[in-house]
Amino acid sequence: MIHYSLKCADGHQFESWFQSAAAFDKLQAAGHVACAVCGSAQVEKALMAPRVNHAAPADAPKQSLSEPANPAEQALARMREHVEKHSTYVGGSFAKEARAMHLGDTPERPIWGEANPTEAKALIEDGIPIAPLPFTPTRKSN
Structure with a gap:
């Protein structure tokens, strides 16, 4: 799965997930990617910073997903x-x-x-x- 920030011709920005970069390209070429705000099919990828996961140090405390985090x-x-x-x-x-x-x-x-x-x-x-x-x-x- 790949996550994209998208922008339509009217400047509306929104996000969406796609199976792959190729799947996005195929859906966009077929006119199946539309603005979540106005419905325009003139949608392009917006500038987006990649998510970088940093490895925790070996001595960092481990936290279960079921433990309160904040x-x-x-x-x-x-x-x-x-x-x-x-x-x-x-x-x-x-x-x-x-x-x-x-x-x-x-x-x-x-x-x-x-x-x-x-x-x-x-x-x-x-x-x-x-x-x-x-x-x-x-x-x-x-």
Whole structure:
């Protein structure tokens, strides 16, 4: 695969992937490469700096793709850990559990789980305090 920065005759710039340089040339000659903004078929490659991958030193720490790489990912990981440690996962029963606590039918406790958009909207409209979490559950629900 090859990645190109492209530019149309109207000056719109966009990027696209092609199977190879020859595939780009063939598609362009057949008029199948079009501007992503205006649809013009008058498209050419734009000036682009090549990506150069540098080899890491042998003593550089190795990082798994599943480990948080930047401060935002690290903050999300800490948040997930806190939520999982200090609340009860109720899975797809979240809306039912939240409503029961709000009505006083069950004791209040910190919970988290899933709700579909209709359920979440109904909870909000009924004044039940909820908030979306910026991560998906790691636990399997049956």
